[in-house]
Amino acid sequence: MAIPMKMRAGNGDIRVLISHPSENGLRKDAGGKLVPAHFIKSVTITVNGKVVLDGQTSGGVSRDPYLALKVKGMKPGDRIKASVEDSKGEQGSIEQTVA
Amino acid sequence: MNTIRRKLLKGSSGLGVLSVAVAAGLLKPTQVLAAWNEAGFGARTLPEALSAIGAGSAAASRELTIKTPEIAENGAVVPVDVITSLPDVESIAIFGEKNTFPLVGHYRLADFDGLLATRIKMGGTSNVRVVIKAGGKLYSASREVKVTVGGCGG
Numbered sequence: 001m002a003i004p005m006k007m008r009a010g011n012g013d014i015r016v017l018i019s020h021p022s023e024n025g026l027r028k029d030a031g032g033k034l035v036p037a038h039f040i041k042s043v044t045i046t047v048n049g050k051v052v053l054d055g056q057t058s059g060g061v062s063r064d065p066y067l068a069l070k071v072k073g074m075k076p077g078d079r080i081k082a083s084v085e086d087s088k089g090e091q092g093s094i095e096q097t098v099a
Numbered sequence: 100m101n102t103i104r105r106k107l108l109k110g111s112s113g114l115g116v117l118s119v120a121v122a123a124g125l126l127k128p129t130q131v132l133a134a135w136n137e138a139g140f141g142a143r144t145l146p147e148a149l150s151a152i153g154a155g156s157a158a159a160s161r162e163l164t165i166k167t168p169e170i171a172e173n174g175a176v177v178p179v180d181v182i183t184s185l186p187d188v189e190s191i192a193i194f195g196e197k198n199t200f201p202l203v204g205h206y207r208l209a210d211f212d213g214l215l216a217t218r219i220k221m222g223g224t225s226n227v228r229v230v231i232k233a234g235g236k237l238y239s240a241s242r243e244v245k246v247t248v249g250g251c252g253g
Contacts, residue, residue: 012212013212013214024199024200024220024251024252026199026251026252027251027252028252035252041135042135043206047210050209050210051207051209052208052209052210052211053206053207053208053209054133054206054207054208055204055205055206055207056133056135056136056139056140056204056205056206057203057204057205058140058200058202058203058204059200059220060195060198060200060201060202060203060204060219060220060251061203061204061217061218061219061220062175062176062177062217062218062219062220062250063175063176065217065218066216066217066218067215067216067217068214068215068216068217069208069211069212069214069215069216070211070212070213070214070215071210071211071212072210072211072212073210
């Protein structure tokens, strides 16, 4: 199943919200058993195909990871794409045209 | 792009195939994602994590600001804003200094306009440290966050 994502892009900034448990492998569940690690490993954001962010992350990012950044020169009509991949190889992506 | 990368990584001679793909113009070098930094994310101390991303000797900079809450009641969700007026930012790394695994995120950037924001987990009261590479130089700043309930589960 694709990793669900939301994105807002405009006024020079891009905001991405990823629905993901972001388990770091250190947390114990109610029964006292360690919850296995399961987290977003890579995030890529492109503007008209150019990579503006190529990120690597760990389970140290909060549940439902949020990432926002300001990018120079963004203008209406620009095509923004964000893609993620997690530690199980599951992927997600979302695209938006700047209004 | 990720599909291509996965196929390449699964190939019997990953690196060889990758460089051939670059040479053949199938992949622009800027689109080739580096492998996940096992050493950096697996490091259990800040100095180890810093050296694993090549940031052992960063200079303190007043042009780099970290915005966080002073007190985080829930260490599982600590908002971190990295704000800088430094030109030509190439990368940003974020650390929770006393986390079991300090390195939280390492982002390579282009056309960066001075703000990156995310939310991180913190195991207890400690510094959030940020290292920026800009114009080929390393800059560093830190800010203490008092954590009421730790959010790493360790």
